Amino acid sequence: MKYIATEYVQIDLDKETWECRVCDHELGNARENYKKFTKIYKRNPQEIHRPKLDPEKYELTFSPDPKVCAIYEFYCPGCGTMMDVEYTVPGHMPLHDFELDIDSLKEKMQGLAPVTDAGEGVDTTIALRGGAHDHGGSCDQSHGKEK
């Protein structure tokens, strides 16, 4: 069973591994930060956000100072797809920005049809919120809608 975590990253719940959604390259242990298994390109922020003002004339140019800002790009080692971009402090480890409860995912997705890119299968976002039920009869959940 595959769980789609982001646009470019999924988890194989049977093997408990991160995978690239483009080429199925196995990245590594799903209980760790997937960024650890990617190719990381540390960019100079001034290459991406060029100065809007002449740096010879002005101290502040609307371009990030590389002494206080770094940009990390994360690429799949299998196909080169950019999986994420992170603005951070120079020298800081890549942010562990989401950690999924693998055991809970396995339990909740047991018996559900796999989701395909064609949109078939189960909408896991609904199933994982516990809202996968019909609305006949006595449903008293608002599902985020104001009454």
Ligand SMILES: [Zn+2]
């Ligand atoms: Zn890939």
